[in-house]
Amino acid sequence: xxxxxxxxxxxxxxxxxxxxxxxxxxxxxxxxxxxxxxxxxxxxxxxxxxxxxxxxxxxxxxxxxxxxxxxxxxxxxxxxxxxxxxxxxxxxxxxxxxxxxxxxxxxxxxxxxxxxxxxxxxxxxxxxxxxxxxxxxxxxxxxxxxxxxxxxxxxxxxxxxxxxxxxxxxxxxxxxxxxxxxxxxxxxxxxxxxxxxxxxxxxxxxxxxxxxxxxxxxxxxxxxxxxxxxxxxxxxxxxxxxxxxxxxxxxxxxxxxxxxxxxxxxxxxxxxxxxxxxxxxxxxxxxxxxxxxxxxxxxxxxxxxxxxxxxxxxxx
Amino acid sequence: xxxxxxxxxxxxxxxxxxxxxxxxxxxxxxxxxxxxxxxxxxxxxxxxxxxxxxxxxxxxxxxxxxxxxxxxxxxxxxxxxxxxxxxxxxxxxxxxxxxxxxxxxxxxxxxxxxxxxxxxxxxxxxxxxxxxxxxxxxxxxxxxxxxxxxxxxxxxxxxxxxxxxxxxxxxxxxxxxxxxxxxxxxxxxxxxxxxxxxxxxxxxxxxxxxxxxxxxxxxxxxxxxxxxxxxxxxxxxxxxxxxxxxxxxxxxxxxxxxxxxxxxxxxxxxxxxxxxxxxxxxxxxxxxxxxxxxxxxxxxxxxxxxxxxxxxxxxx
Numbered sequence: 001x002x003x004x005x006x007x008x009x010x011x012x013x014x015x016x017x018x019x020x021x022x023x024x025x026x027x028x029x030x031x032x033x034x035x036x037x038x039x040x041x042x043x044x045x046x047x048x049x050x051x052x053x054x055x056x057x058x059x060x061x062x063x064x065x066x067x068x069x070x071x072x073x074x075x076x077x078x079x080x081x082x083x084x085x086x087x088x089x090x091x092x093x094x095x096x097x098x099x100x101x102x103x104x105x106x107x108x109x110x111x112x113x114x115x116x117x118x119x120x121x122x123x124x125x126x127x128x129x130x131x132x133x134x135x136x137x138x139x140x141x142x143x144x145x146x147x148x149x150x151x152x153x154x155x156x157x158x159x160x161x162x163x164x165x166x167x168x169x170x171x172x173x174x175x176x177x178x179x180x181x182x183x184x185x186x187x188x189x190x191x192x193x194x195x196x197x198x199x200x201x202x203x204x205x206x207x208x209x210x211x212x213x214x215x216x217x218x219x220x221x222x223x224x225x226x227x228x229x230x231x232x233x234x235x236x237x238x239x240x241x242x243x244x245x246x247x248x249x250x251x252x253x254x255x256x257x258x259x260x261x262x263x264x265x266x267x268x269x270x271x272x273x274x275x276x277x278x279x280x281x282x283x284x285x286x287x288x289x290x291x292x293x294x295x296x297x298x299x300x301x302x303x304x305x306x307x308x309x310x311x312x313x314x315x316x
Numbered sequence: 317x318x319x320x321x322x323x324x325x326x327x328x329x330x331x332x333x334x335x336x337x338x339x340x341x342x343x344x345x346x347x348x349x350x351x352x353x354x355x356x357x358x359x360x361x362x363x364x365x366x367x368x369x370x371x372x373x374x375x376x377x378x379x380x381x382x383x384x385x386x387x388x389x390x391x392x393x394x395x396x397x398x399x400x401x402x403x404x405x406x407x408x409x410x411x412x413x414x415x416x417x418x419x420x421x422x423x424x425x426x427x428x429x430x431x432x433x434x435x436x437x438x439x440x441x442x443x444x445x446x447x448x449x450x451x452x453x454x455x456x457x458x459x460x461x462x463x464x465x466x467x468x469x470x471x472x473x474x475x476x477x478x479x480x481x482x483x484x485x486x487x488x489x490x491x492x493x494x495x496x497x498x499x500x501x502x503x504x505x506x507x508x509x510x511x512x513x514x515x516x517x518x519x520x521x522x523x524x525x526x527x528x529x530x531x532x533x534x535x536x537x538x539x540x541x542x543x544x545x546x547x548x549x550x551x552x553x554x555x556x557x558x559x560x561x562x563x564x565x566x567x568x569x570x571x572x573x574x575x576x577x578x579x580x581x582x583x584x585x586x587x588x589x590x591x592x593x594x595x596x597x598x599x600x601x602x603x604x605x606x607x608x609x610x611x612x613x614x615x616x617x618x619x620x621x622x623x624x625x626x627x628x629x630x631x632x
Contacts, residue, residue, distance in 0.1 A: 036620045043618035131619075261613045265600070268609065271623035273596035280589035284581070293584065297577045302359035303447075304352045307587035 006038040013140045014045060018113065021140050025115050028132040031125070039132055042139045049138035052243055053163030054148040055188070060169045061195040064230035065239070066148045070106055072240050073144055079111040081137035081145040085130060085159050113137060128274060130159045131267055161188035162263055164256065165246045167239065169193045172201035186216055189223045191242045197227035197235065221249055283310050322354040329456045330361060334429065337456050341431050344448040347441070355448055358455045365454035368559055369479030370464040371504070376485045377511040380546040381555070382464045386422055388556050389460055395427040397453035397461040401446060401475050429453060444590060446475045447583055477504035478579055480572065481562045483555065485509045486525075488517035502532055505539045507558045513543035513551065537565055599626050
């Protein structure tokens with residue numbers, strides 16, 4: 001991709017060309033200087049998309065619910081992008097396939113753009129790539145982007161938590177396990193959806209969540225709890241209303257701008273940390289490194305001490 | 317924890333005191349200068365433990381198989397440590413609980429030490445903490461440490477792949493999904509266990525894996541494929557023999573030492589990268605940072621360009 005190509009891709013994406021959007025998303029996923037150049041061109045044309053994160057345990061119905069929200073937005077004539085965040089591992093094949101198949105109903109709709117975001121092969125790569133992918137869809141004129149997490153690892157939760165509004169999708173019976181991290185859940189949830197709410201235990205789960213929110217003390221925004229049955233489309237309008245209410249809350253008194261500025265601050269710091277970390281390769285080379293490594297291999301020096309010694313300016 | 321405390325803990329752990337081992341593992345999990353100090357004291361007493369990684373898709377029976385391997389080792393009079401690697405997220409509660417309950421059979425056996433390794437709250441934290449936890453058990457005199465991954469994310473696979481011998485546990489029917497990353501699997505598997513091999517499709521899965529290994533071309537070590545039924549204890553001795561055969565292979569011609577030195581090299585580089593990354597906080601502060609952030613928030617400068625500007629020595 002040359003600079004001229006990048007410019008053409010950005011123009012294409014802004015005009016809504018699906019091929020250009022897809023190629024820009026691939027560029028963003030692989031990263032590197034060409035991706036940076038394209039993003040620098042895109043960035044002035046972004047800032048209007050509203051992002052919704054959908055996260056929760058596997059098998060909870062996130063994809064089906066996302067699919068229903070997309071249908072709801074399309075009924076209102078709104079265009080929407082969907083990013084399915086999905087750190088690859090040798091063992092994730094089945095889940096990815098299942099999720100993609102479920103979204104096929106929108107595959108021929110030009111107003112919907114669905115994309116799986118796979119790992120960039122290094123830790124934290126996905127967390128850095130996802131906001132860039134949102135920007136591609138933003139510049140392409142999608143007023144809404146839904147970020148759906150496939151896995152439940154730390155990275156995915158972080159990514160979903162970095163949306164303007166984050167919906168956590170649970171099921172009846174959730175929270176029975178002793179170690180369920182309820183505090184961590186409340187930190188990221190702006191809206192709580194109890195999906196499959198017609199199953200036994202639905203009412204108790206709603207009550208538990210309500211208590212949990214009350215006990216956590218007064219807050220700026222108490223996450224509404226919505227009961228849904230995604231497979232039948234039940235509660236989808238309520239969920240949408242809850243998301244819209246949270247958006248309205250953020251847009252009052254400049255909270256949305258403050259939240260986005262805080263995210264940008266975090267993003268810049270993460271980018272700086274990534275760039276600094278990349279310098280490790282240059283530090284870990286040469287005669288001095290070989291000497292320290294030999295001492296570590298001989299158990300004469302521990303790895304932390306070796307790392308400190310390599311970074312000690314007096315040792316250079 | 318003072319320096320004197322750390323010394324006492326290390327002495328206690330070396331003498332096999334379970335309380336001291338547990339406290340050192342907690343220290344390692346939380347990280348920081350005290351953990352570094354304790355590890356520096358531990359490190360000269362390590363290097364004898366042999367590590368076995370157990371990884372694979374969820375529900376495949378890794379915990380039950382690990383439990384059986386522990387029993388097998390105990391029959392031979394060998395002591396063993398088990399680290400269950402488990403990046404926390406708000407949604408992992410159930411899985412952790414189930415796994416721990418299954419291992420309770422060894423809870424009262426003084427020759428077995430079982431520990432869940434949870435996240436250290438930052439990406440890559442677990443990958444850095446796990447080798448340190450192995451060192452605690454190593455110094456405590458456990459000749460074997462089994463590293464079992466609970467999740468299937470990139471971090472867990474990386475952690476399990478960093479063992480001396482990595483066993484990948486699959487089930488009949490694995491690999492039917494189109495996207496299953498077979499190349500990634502072969503990169504980490506030293507031994508392949510097809511667990512629940514009595515289920516339909518077991519023979520086909522074994523044949524598929526055998527073909528996959530043959531097609532991947534000649535290699536130093538072709539991972540043996542073992543059929544197991546962990547719940548009935550079937551095939552556990554074969555699995556153990558395969559692990560022992562891989563160990564014998566590595567111990568011939570100094571391959572184990574080479575592999576461990578390569579891991580130490582990677583570990584030191586990761587520690588250097590982490591230390592360099594931590595400097596981002598200091599870079600992302602002050603008037604210049606605020607000015608750049610304001611420009612980014614106004615969409616006048618993109619986040620990558622801001623990060624580059626912050627790291628440009630001419631801009632300081």
